[in-house]
Amino acid sequence: MTLPGERVVVRAPAKINLALRVGALEDDGYHDVVSVYQAVSVFEEVSATLPRDGVSGVTVSVRGTGAASTPLDSSNLAVRAALLLAERAGVPADVALSIRKTAPVAGGMGGGSADAAAALLACDLLWGTGATREELVEMGAELGADVPFALVGGTALGLGRGDRLTPVLGRGEFHWVLALADEGLSTPAVYRERDRLVAAGAPAEALDPDVPAPLAQALRAGDAAALGPALVNDLQAAACSLRPSLQRVLDLGRDHDALGGLVSGSGPTVAVLVRDRSAALELAVALTASGLASDVRRVTGPVHGARQVDPVPTSPFHPSNTPPTGPIDTIR
Template sequence: MNHPGTTPFARLTAAPPPSARVRAPGKVNLSLRVGALQDDGYHPLVSVFQAVALFEEVTATQVLPGSGVSLTVDGPQAAAVPLDISNLAWRAALLLAAHTGVEPDVALHVRKGVPVAGGMAGGSADAAAALVACDALWETGVPRSELVELAAQLGSDVPFCLLGHTAVGTGRGHLLTPAMTRGEFHWVFGASDRGLSTPAVFAAFDELTQGGAPPVGLEDDTALMQALRAGDPTALGAALHNDLQDAALSLRPELARTLEIAHETGALGAIVSGSGPTVAALARSRQHALAIAATWTAEGAADTVWTTTGPAHGARQTS
């Protein structure tokens, strides 16, 4: 009971713990050229990446000292994402903590927006976003150039998800040079509920080429680079290339029909994205992209269909 002349206390609620939210993009390989397996166990790659506006969102939230790393996931195909140290976002948090000397105490939450195990670097985008989010939360102030070096330790696609836009990747795909691009491109992605193992696709590539893949170089992509500089989607569609496509098709022959339907629907180009099994189709416009998507859905040619644009920005804090 309140006595006369007194004011009731306001109800107090605890402030939410500090957090940082970061979005990082998925990617499409406009060109992927793969050399023969080397003694170090890697294939030399030359790839032209484009970031697309399908984003992974990672929120890093402060927890009590000694809590360690925890991870939760929601969004499409969330059940397929590991929730332990095998997850690249978890490993990114540990790597940044070790690099900066802070305790790796953080709760990570991933909101999926990129197909899982679809050759579009969804896990790599999680790692890139986690690096930026943990750096912001822990106020470690690591320069972006150092974050790129850390990203390369996590996987060959992680540096690109950090930087975004369009770039040429060499080495294992992790040495990046920005590519001049004009305009906006309209993409349709047909994803499968069953992923494809990247090591299995490379093994199939080695079997198909019998270890005799030719040397790779950017000179093979002159027409593609000119199309990007001109902002010419028709020329870009004609120049799309993926050395792993035949290997992916050998493991998942039904993807050939997905590619065929895209061409029948007037796609400017269609390609298996990276190691697959996602198929990427380049459209003339947003309306054309929706038409390709509708045809894929009607024909049962993909389990999930996404339309979006590229290029998109790299990992960026949103709160």
């Protein structure tokens, strides 16, 4: 039985899109997509603690990357995840959530979705609801298209809105350099720009509900050199139209012998594929010096999905126990 003050810590990965093909605008205002996700070594961490002293409801605090712009009410995906699980399991929605963010907000890497995935698993373990991974994935799909993948991790094909997942066979480790922007891009705005470009005559291919063959072959072989030319994103032209500096990042990567690169999802994060750690360091230095990115990360993929990690020591002098920034909201 979980006692007041006990906590569970879960980490879930951010993602990049190795392929993102976008279908026509549907009557419901959405686009069907075919996406190939890869989880990379950028992790969001959610601590779920059972409140003490009769406190009820969901409280949330945030620290780290983009904490100041992360909502602290029921629009926060992690809060919505806790409330949804409590409703489905028939348990009181009493939990203190503490989120440590490392993924950019509105950066096309699914950081908010990783928060939701981590919160689902953390609250399931804290409350002892006994939800299966399949049930958590189903709930995740109700919260957002990228949430199921943050639970599963690895490399996967996503259909529909991107939430119907099939694992993609692959081998090896891939090295990426991420160029982050200091301002996010609105996903709806990027899709609207995509629709405008298509209406103006930009090519729009019919969706093939499978992993593009060159991409699948490169992943199976663990061949980074073959993977680079196979990267594709139908939203890239729209994102670069709205934020021309993204194309300059891609050009710089090409000038430094990158194997390939693309805007991740709806942007503005740019993911550049390189041969190894040495090449990643060289490109990261060049990107930092260029001033084209507010932050540069060297990461690898694929990595695992959401999983529990050991809580940090409870001593108040431990550096990981510094108070989170920002206010704490209570949602009942």
